[in-house]
Amino acid sequence: RDGKMGQYGKRAVEQTNVYADSYIYQGWDFNAGENYTPDPKDPTKMKKKGDVIHKNYTPVDVIFDFTAGLLGAKRQWFILRDFENKWDLIAQYPEMGTKILKVSQDNDTWSFMRAGAKGQHSDDLIPVFRFIHDRTMAVPEGREFRFLGKDCWLTDTTLPKFYKKIPVYHLQGCAMDGSGFGYSPAFDLAPLQEAINGLISIIITNQSTF
Numbered sequence: 224r225d226g227k228m229g230q231y232g233k234r235a236v237e238q239t240n241v242y243a244d245s246y247i248y249q250g251w252d253f254n255a256g257e258n259y260t261p262d263p264k265d266p267t268k269m270k271k272k273g274d275v276i277h278k279n280y281t282p283v284d285v286i287f288d289f290t291a292g293l294l295g296a297k298r299q300w301f302i303l304r305d306f307e308n309k310w311d312l313i314a315q316y317p318e319m320g321t322k323i324l325k326v327s328q329d330n331d332t333w334s335f336m337r338a339g340a341k342g343q344h345s346d347d348l349i350p351v352f353r354f355i356h357d358r359t360m361a362v363p364e365g366r367e368f369r370f371l372g373k374d375c376w377l378t379d380t381t382l383p384k385f386y387k388k389i390p391v392y393h394l395q396g397c398a399m400d401g402s403g404f405g406y407s408p409a410f411d412l413a414p415l416q417e418a419i420n421g422l423i424s425i426i427i428t429n430q431s432t433f
Contacts, residue, residue, distance in 0.1 A: 231277040235394045238281050243405035246280040247392045248303055248353075251383065254315070278305070282404070289403030300356040301391045306348040312377070322375040323349070351377070357389040358382060365389070 231247055238245035256272035286302035313320045326349055349371065356366040365382025382389070395405035 243407035
């Protein structure tokens with residue numbers, strides 16, 4: 224099982240060229256795969272075999288302690304943001320149904336959905352956050368939980384033992400000195416492109432006017 228890791232790696236390189244940083248989450252989805260046995264908690268439902276999953280993230284969807292980068296320290300935790308169907312979440316966590324619906328109606332949650340898409344949101348998709356903490360002296364068993372807001376937690380567990388380390392991989396072409404973020408050649412191209420756009424705009428304006 225590799226979950227088509229190659230295509231996620233290529234996507235991460237593309238994102239790094241644009242954003243200077245990119246991330247890949249390589250985890251295990253216990254709700255994926257084929258059915259294999261009845262759920263002991265509810266015999267009417269089947270437990271899944273589970274399967275490996277990979278996800279790409281840009282800096283827009285990742286929170287981390289950027290001061291660790293300033294000091295050259297290891298990043299011990301990440302918060303990853305996904306967008307999932309609220310009705311699927313309610314089916315999976317029926318006891319949280321009321322809170323999930325409340326989150327979906329909270330416009331503040333959507334005030335920063337995507338770069339350039341502020342204020343635009345889906346009726347069905349809502350942001351789901353995954354906090355992952357590595358095993359450390361202070362948190363010896365690690366921690367992983369998913370939540371929608373301060374009073375809506377979906378899961379809360381220790382870091383699964385089959386994770387030898389935190390399953391978030393950071394790709395960065397070049398580190399920006401004095402910050403916790405990366406640097407991309409695309410940053411150097413941006414002002415040049417802006418100048419070209421300005422010149423073309425002048426030509427088109429003149430052609431349209433005269």
